[in-house]
Amino acid sequence: MALLEVDDLQTHFFTREGVVRAVDGVSFEVEKGKTLGIVGESGCGKSVAALSIIGLLPQPPAKIVGGSVRFEDFDLAALSDKSLEDIRGHEIAMIFQDPMTSLNPTLKIGTQIMETMQRHLDYSKAEARKRAIELLEEVHIPNAKDRLDDYPHRFSGGMRQRVMIAIAISCNPKLLIADEPTTALDVTVQAGVLDLLEELQEQHEMAMIVITHDMGVVAEAADDIVVMYAGQIVEQASSLDLFDNPEHPYTEALLGALPQIEGTGIREGRLTAIPGRPPDLADPPSACRFAPRCPFSEREDSCTKEMPQLRQVRPGHWVRSAHPGSERAREPVGAAK
Amino acid sequence: MSKEPLLVVTDLTKHFPVKEGMFLSRSVGAVKAVDGVSFEIPEGKTLGLVGESGSGKSTTGYTVLQLIKPTSGSVRFMGKELTELPRGQVRKLRREMQIVFQDPYSSLDPRMTVGDIVAEPLIVHSVGSRRSRSARVRELLEVVGFDPTFTNRYPHEFSGGQRQRIGIARALALGPKLIVCDEPVSALDVSIQAQILNLLKDLQRDFGLTYLFIAHDLAVVRSMSDRIAVMQSGKIVEEGEAEEVYEHPGHQYTKKLLTSVPVPDPRLMRERKVERRRVAAADRAAVSAI
Numbered sequence: 135m136a137l138l139e140v141d142d143l144q145t146h147f148f149t150r151e152g153v154v155r156a157v158d159g160v161s162f163e164v165e166k167g168k169t170l171g172i173v174g175e176s177g178c179g180k181s182v183a184a185l186s187i188i189g190l191l192p193q194p195p196a197k198i199v200g201g202s203v204r205f206e207d208f209d210l211a212a213l214s215d216k217s218l219e220d221i222r223g224h225e226i227a228m229i230f231q232d233p234m235t236s237l238n239p240t241l242k243i244g245t246q247i248m249e250t251m252q253r254h255l256d257y258s259k260a261e262a263r264k265r266a267i268e269l270l271e272e273v274h275i276p277n278a279k280d281r282l283d284d285y286p287h288r289f290s291g292g293m294r295q296r297v298m299i300a301i302a303i304s305c306n307p308k309l310l311i312a313d314e315p316t317t318a319l320d321v322t323v324q325a326g327v328l329d330l331l332e333e334l335q336e337q338h339e340m341a342m343i344v345i346t347h348d349m350g351v352v353a354e355a356a357d358d359i360v361v362m363y364a365g366q367i368v369e370q371a372s373s374l375d376l377f378d379n380p381e382h383p384y385t386e387a388l389l390g391a392l393p394q395i396e397g398t399g400i401r402e403g404r405l406t407a408i409p410g411r412p413p414d415l416a417d418p419p420s421a422c423r424f425a426p427r428c429p430f431s432e433r434e435d436s437c438t439k440e441m442p443q444l445r446q447v448r449p450g451h452w453v454r455s456a457h458p459g460s461e462r463a464r465e466p467v468g469a470a471k
Numbered sequence: 472m473s474k475e476p477l478l479v480v481t482d483l484t485k486h487f488p489v490k491e492g493m494f495l496s497r498s499v500g501a502v503k504a505v506d507g508v509s510f511e512i513p514e515g516k517t518l519g520l521v522g523e524s525g526s527g528k529s530t531t532g533y534t535v536l537q538l539i540k541p542t543s544g545s546v547r548f549m550g551k552e553l554t555e556l557p558r559g560q561v562r563k564l565r566r567e568m569q570i571v572f573q574d575p576y577s578s579l580d581p582r583m584t585v586g587d588i589v590a591e592p593l594i595v596h597s598v599g600s601r602r603s604r605s606a607r608v609r610e611l612l613e614v615v616g617f618d619p620t621f622t623n624r625y626p627h628e629f630s631g632g633q634r635q636r637i638g639i640a641r642a643l644a645l646g647p648k649l650i651v652c653d654e655p656v657s658a659l660d661v662s663i664q665a666q667i668l669n670l671l672k673d674l675q676r677d678f679g680l681t682y683l684f685i686a687h688d689l690a691v692v693r694s695m696s697d698r699i700a701v702m703q704s705g706k707i708v709e710e711g712e713a714e715e716v717y718e719h720p721g722h723q724y725t726k727k728l729l730t731s732v733p734v735p736d737p738r739l740m741r742e743r744k745v746e747r748r749r750v751a752a753a754d755r756a757a758v759s760a761i
Contacts (some may be wrong), residue, residue: 175660274755320523320687325731329747347660350733354740373737389735391665393694400694401713404669408662411630 136163137206137341138187138309144200145179145186152416156182158365159201164309169335169342171356171373173349175388177412178362180345184311186211188226189218205309224254227302231314233294237286243297244282247304254305269300272337273330292323296330303334310335313345328355349389353377361385364412364423367444371451381447381458383428384408422456429466430457475550476511477681478535478649483508483544485527485534504530505541506705512698514648517675517682519696519713521689521728527705528685532651535683536568537561548649566596569642573654575634579626585612585637586622592644611640615670632663639670643678651683656691668694689732693717701725 145157157179164170172180185191187203187210203210205226210218222228230236238246247269248262257265263282270278273296286294295315302310312331316324332355335342344355352359352373359376361369361384369382380386390406410427413419422428422437431437437456444454447461486501504527512518522528534541537553546553548568553561569592572578579588589608593599599607609619615636626634635655642650652671656664668691674680684695692699693713700710701722709722720726730743 175662276758321689321731321733322523322727324733325747326751328733329744329751332744333748348733349661349735350740353735353737354733354744377735377737388661391661392735393665393668393688393690395690395693395717395729395732395734398714401697403694404672405665405694407665407669409666411632411663 137166138164138343139204140183140187140201141204142201143183143186143203143211144198145182145191146197146199147195148197149195149416154416155365155418156196156415157186158415158418160362160365160367161201162360162367162370164341164343166308166341167335167339168357169344169355171352171359172343172345172362173347173352173359174362175347175412177364177415179365179415180362181313183362184228184313184343184345188222188228188311189213189215190222190228220254223250223307224305225307226309226311227305227307228311228313229295229298229302229315231317233291233298233318236298237294239286242283242285243289247282247297247301250301250304265304266300269304270297272303272334273297273300275300290323292319292327295319295327299327299330299334303338303340306338307340309341309343311343311345314347315344316351317346317348324351331355349392361388364418365415366423366454367452368424368454369452370444375448375451379451379459381451381453381460382424382455383430383457383459384424384455386459387427387429422454424455428455428457430462475547477514477549478683479511479545479547480531480535481509481545481547483531483534483546484542485530485539486542503705505534508544508702508705508707510700510707510710512649512681512683514681515675515679516697517684517695519692519699520683520685520702521687521692521699522702523687523728525704526702528687528702529653531702532570532653532683532685536565536570536651538570566645567647568649568651569645569647570651570653571635571638571642571655574658575626575631575638576658578638579634581626584623584625585617585629588626588637589622589640589644592641596645598645607644608640611643612637614643614674615640616666630663631659632666635659635667636670639667639674643674646678647680649681649683651685653685654687655684657686657688664691671695689717689728701728 141161143157143160147154147156160183174180186198198211244266247266251257251262251265266282267278270281275281275293275296316327319327346352356373359371359373360367363384369385380389387408391408393405394400408427413423420441421439422442425431425437435456442454442456444452446452447458483505484507485505486503488498489500489502491497491499508531510518520528520531533539535546541554586608589611590604593604608622612619617633617636656667659667686692696713699713699716700707703724709716709725720729733740
């Protein structure tokens with residue numbers, strides 16, 4: 135049994151413009167000690183899916199309207215706020231994109247690290263303080279003992295993210311959810327933070343969910359990958375299989391749209407842009423949501439009329455498309471669709 | 472004599488004073504945001520300026536355009552020394568040098584219609600009649616792939632990619648020779664980013680534009696640039712042909728940048744990670760030995 139099992143999760147936002155189906159039937163599992171990467175562009179529902187798991191969405195306007203989230207023996211979607219609070223920050227921890235705003239600027243970072251342990255582990259102040267120093271050392275902040283009494287503004291972006299990570303792991307969570315953990319950081323700092331996360335994962339045997347828009351980051355961090363588009367999972371596979379043999383036209387297009395860093399003829403060439411934009415989730419098409427932008431979809435195809443189901447094209451590799459790469463006989467319908 | 476490149480920047484510096492005291496009246500030092508930067512861009516070419524946050528790449532772009540006055544150094548544009556020209560003359564030359572900003576959400580006035588935004592440079596520089604301006608606006612929007620029937624709409628009605636097209640149309644309005652592109656795609660999703668990069672490539676080809684292309688994303692810069700300059704702490708640490716800089720980086724910092732970029736190849740990422748962890752562990756051992 136996996137540590138976390140999300141089954142047919144549906145999170146909708148009830149707005150004046152109508153019901154926005156931000157997460158529309160998403161299922162995945164996270165095994166103990168493994169990393170699941172959820173990748174997709176803005177508005178695909180990747181963050182909403184994660185926030186739904188730990189009940190951090192404002193309700194209203196958001197509401198989990200269907201599905202279940204099983205973590206160990208609990209159905210998180212059905213749990214009371216109070217019980218969820220005991221799990222959140224303790225068994226399941228989260229770090230966010232922006233280390234500049236996720237720490238309280240008016241509190242010393244020591245206080246902010248100790249807070250979580252005092253809440254969940256009944257540590258005395260002295261115990262929590264001792265452990266806080268160890269934690270700062272674990273995330274490789276130099277002079278940990280002296281830095282405990284500094285305020286967040288004394289730390290750089292990368293260092294603040296390390297403090298956030300120290301807080302997240304303070305209660306030995308079984309699952310760490312990292313939502314765009316390195317997006318606000320410079321590349322050289324990003325590499326250090328990703329390395330740190332993996333190091334801590336090994337030490338603490340944590341499972342992780344890494345949510346990102348960056349195909350490079352999931353390639354680096356994840357064992358298994360879920361690709362989301364317009365509120366749905368469109369492809370799901372092990373990291374190696376996904377990058378070796380991407381099946382969904384959207385995954386292929388995303389990889390094709392990335393500028394190359396190595397090779398020849400890069401300056402002269404054009405990038406393979408994906409025409410158009412994702413659909414409005416307040417009124418999504420009942421057919422394949424990628425069909426209007428898909429280079430393989432033709433007007434008479436079934437995928438322009440009904441929604442393809444997520445199906446297994448080979449062991450462990452799932453795809454929601456009428457035109458997966460391995461079954462494709464036809465050429466793209468013409469670039470300027 | 473061979474023709475002088477369109478833009479020649481020599482030993483450019485911009486220092487911001489650091490002030491202290493009750494009314495911040497005492498200067499106690501200076502931040503050398505741009506610290507002796509030199510480069511040139513021939514007409515029709517792109518120089519990519521790449522670096523991490525705080526490296527001074529954007530400040531370099533602003534000082535080149537005289538949007539910030541440089542502390543010292545020379546900026547020669549179309550054979551004229553910009554740093555010595557009176558303000559009025561610089562203003563006239565603005566027709567020839569424009570900028571596209573990073574954030575299409577904050578660089579367009581939310582109270583102006585799309586048409587007014589694109590027409591504004593034409594009005595400021597008194598170009599054409601009202602009627603000819605409106606025709607020009609439609610033409611510009613068409614060129615950047617924005618539906619010209621939407622001229623009476625407001626920026627908030629459009630996505631990031633569409634807004635960036637509006638910003639590019641505005642930059643093109645006066646028919647400039649040089650465009651400083653300051654992180655033009657870093658706020659956009661990958662699929663939209665590719666559309667905008669292709670557009671910038673097409674415009675360069677069609678109008679012979681010259682770009683100073685500033686970005687933190689090494690792959691994006693590579694795809695746009697003939698030559699690339701790598702900035703760190705206000706200085707250019709390496710400059711050369713794009714392919715040469717990326718395939719055979721000479722400077723340690725360039726190497727570090729290039730090996731830090733995550734690429735969509737799990738096997739390569741694994742190799743790099745093992746190497747980085749080895750180096751990091753050695754560094755820490757060295758530090759604790761002191």
